[in-house]
Amino acid sequence: MPEGHSVHRIARQFDRNFVGRAVTASSPQGRFVEGASVIDRRTPTEVRAVGKQMFLEFDDDIWLRVHLGMYGAWDFAGEILVDPTIASANGRMGQTNQRGTDLEPVFDTAGENSLSSIGAPRRTRVHVRMSEQTRGLADEGDQWPPPVVGQVRLRLMTDATCADLRGPTACQLQTPDEMLATVAKLGPDPLVDDVAEGEERFAAVVRRKPTPIGLLLMDQTVVSGIGNVYRAEMLFRARLNPHTPGRDVPEETVRGLWRDWVRLLAIGVETGQMMTMDDLNPDAYRLAMAHRDDRHWVYHRAGLPCRVCGTAIVLEEMATRKLYWCPSCQA
Missing domain, CATH: 3.20.190.10 (MutM-like, N-terminal)
Structure with missing residues (x-):
């Protein structure tokens, strides 16, 4: 999507x-x-x-x-x-x-x-x-x-x-x-709404929900624009288990997710690619920009070793959508 x-x-x-x-x-x-x-x-x-x-x-x-x-x-x-x-x-x-x-x-x-x-x-x-x-x-x-x-x-x-x-x-x-x-029903979008106000809206909604955070990030009434790729990558970058209820996610982690979305969305708009890996040297960056498989931490890497810990990346279904995550880094 x-x-x-x-x-x-x-x-x-x-x-x-x-x-x-x-x-x-x-x-x-x-x-x-x-x-x-x-x-x-x-x-x-x-x-x-x-x-x-x-x-x-x-x-x-x-x-x-x-x-x-x-x-x-x-x-x-x-x-x-x-x-x-x-x-x-x-x-x-x-x-x-x-x-x-x-x-x-x-x-x-x-x-x-x-x-x-x-x-x-x-x-x-x-x-x-x-x-x-x-x-x-x-x-x-x-x-x-x-x-x-x-x-x-x-x-x-x-x-x-x-x-x-x-x-x-x-x-x-x-x-x-x-x-x-129609717009009023949508969650905050970092490129449309005031970023600080959007963070407050996002944090307030997530922190009161018993719904798993892996579902909340895909809910367009909670936050706008996040799909399957960004969901998996943001959760890994936060080292967050996707099954954690929103209300149990520490507030600073919730706010960190919003700030990460602000950053990743801006990169995606500029480059046209969902680049989610940081601190790459120029050669690695060029490879990642040219090949989708080289620009993500966990997405589309089921069964492959985690880039951080070596544990096999898990693929499961969450509300009929594919979810990729590391059971060790995101325990």
């Missing part, structure tokens, strides 16, 4: 490429025809990302709500204006968590930091013409608009940029009140 960093990156793409530009809207798949007709020829005026959900405002107070869910993604084609504050395989790869070191671009073999397709992992089939921090333009013969490939729920197009939405859990139009009501 796309996690919070991906949705914030998508929102930044829309802010730079769609806000302030009239769009044509269609539903090639046919499942959002009425909604597309309402926003067709309108101009996006604002975009917001909260946790795993994005809200795109159009003139006349119409909001498009998109929740990518397990399989959703946005595919971008055409001319893409790159946000200079974020990195990609096609641009600068700032090493935020490595004491400010700036390395050469690193190409992720899984495409996790792709600018052309953001969301659930997939092989994109659209061509991207980069603008600003560019690596070249499309050939003059490239087809425009790009052909529709697969099941596209919603296509938004300006004169230069196309965005195709595939496989979302939710794609709906909302009034301003409906949008605010």
Whole structure:
């Protein structure tokens, strides 16, 4: 499932490429025809990302709500204006968590930091013409608009940029009140809410819950944006047993989880990758950025030795989702 960093990156793409530009809207798949007709020829005026959900405002107070869910993604084609504050395989790869070191671009073999397709992992089939921090333009013969490939729920197009939405859990139009009501149900997001206030909200909720902390971190009403990868990694970084009831987790540990989420989310937005390992030398960092298996402590490492103690990493199901943890370090 796309996690919070991906949705914030998508929102930044829309802010730079769609806000302030009239769009044509269609539903090639046919499942959002009425909604597309309402926003067709309108101009996006604002975009917001909260946790795993994005809200795109159009003139006349119409909001498009998109929740990518397990399989959703946005595919971008055409001319893409790159946000200079974020990195990609096609641009600068700032090493935020490595004491400010700036390395050469690193190409992720899984495409996790792709600018052309953001969301659930997939092989994109659209061509991207980069603008600003560019690596070249499309050939003059490239087809425009790009052909529709697969099941596209919603296509938004300006004169230069196309965005195709595939496989979302939710794609709906909302009034301003409906949008605010949706956001009100979500837990704090470090990139949206005041960080100090968010910490207080998060700590207050977790400290009164008998629910295991491994479930609370995935509850979007408790904290926004954390998914399976960040959940496993944050619990390991805190050396916290995922089955510990929230109310039994020491307050300082709870606050430490929030502060770690603040840090990891910022890194994820900048790099486009869920980098959760610290203090890597430049060679190890490049390897980790290029290969997903080398950038996590426990996630996707079932049966492999813990990087710290050597104990085999355990894989179990917690509320139907895979949970990876070290039974020794997190005892």
